[in-house]
Amino acid sequence: DTGVSQNPRHKITKRGQNVTFRCDPISEHNRLYWYRQTLGQGPEFLTYFQNEAQLEKSRLLSDRFSAERPKGSFSTLEIQRTEQGDSAMYLCASNRQGNHGYTFGSGTRLTVV
Amino acid sequence: AQKITQTQPGMFVQEKEAVTLDCTYDTSDPSYGLFWYKQPSSGEMIFLIYQGSYDQQNATEGRYSLNFQKARKSANLVISASQLGDSAMYFCAMREDTGGFKTIFGAGTRLFVKA
Numbered sequence: 001d002t003g004v005s006q007n008p009r010h011k012i013t014k015r016g017q018n019v020t021f022r023c024d025p026i027s028e029h030n031r032l033y034w035y036r037q038t039l040g041q042g043p044e045f046l047t048y049f050q051n052e053a054q055l056e057k058s059r060l061l062s063d064r065f066s067a068e069r070p071k072g073s074f075s076t077l078e079i080q081r082t083e084q085g086d087s088a089m090y091l092c093a094s095n096r097q098g099n100h101g102y103t104f105g106s107g108t109r110l111t112v113v
Numbered sequence: 114a115q116k117i118t119q120t121q122p123g124m125f126v127q128e129k130e131a132v133t134l135d136c137t138y139d140t141s142d143p144s145y146g147l148f149w150y151k152q153p154s155s156g157e158m159i160f161l162i163y164q165g166s167y168d169q170q171n172a173t174e175g176r177y178s179l180n181f182q183k184a185r186k187s188a189n190l191v192i193s194a195s196q197l198g199d200s201a202m203y204f205c206a207m208r209e210d211t212g213g214f215k216t217i218f219g220a221g222t223r224l225f226v227k228a
Contacts, residue, residue, distance in 0.1 A: 056215060
């Protein structure tokens with residue numbers, strides 16, 4: 001159990017550029033979640049995968065955001081045409097059926113300049 | 114609509130004393146789960162404790178206990194024998210069993226433990 005791994009840890013990008021983040025969950029965890037956290041707030045739910053199926057998406061997830069989990073293992077979150085309002089910490093979490101809490105990764109901090 | 118309220122932006126506690134962090138919630142779902150997470154300055158959220166809405170007894174995990182008062186819709190976290198390493202942000206969270214898979218989080222309480 002090596003924990004949930006997220007890369008990169010930090011990303012600075014210019015407005016209008018596309019960015020992609022990666023999350024590697026704990027290997028036996030079939031459930032994967034993406035959250036976004038802005039300064040001074042709790043995490044906000046973005047999307048949920050069970051194995052490779054994306055079962056739930058927040059209305060916060062505009063059409064500029066897309067997430068995949070192609071083989072039910074790692075996941076990617078892509079933001080197209082980034083805006084300054086996208087600046088936040090993007091957190092990935094995983095668990096398996098029967099678990100109550102999540103195991104979170106350390107997050108990817110995105111700064112859009 | 115589901116909602117979590119944490120009214121204490123910051124709390125101070127003396128090392129070795131107990132502290133209670135407040136959390137109230139709102140839901141119309143009779144079946145739900147309540148959670149507390151810790152977020153140290155390193156940023157990684159750490160799951161602490163879980164309480165199901167039908168659990169008869171308050172949850173406990175080591176020095177953490179959840180004071181669940183269903184009628185008042187409160188789920189306060191009690192940390193006993195505070196340690197310097199307990200200094201962190203603490204988030205209360207809830208997931209409705211019929212509300213999909215999302216967990217909603219409160220705004221958090223920052224705890225400072227004084228030596």
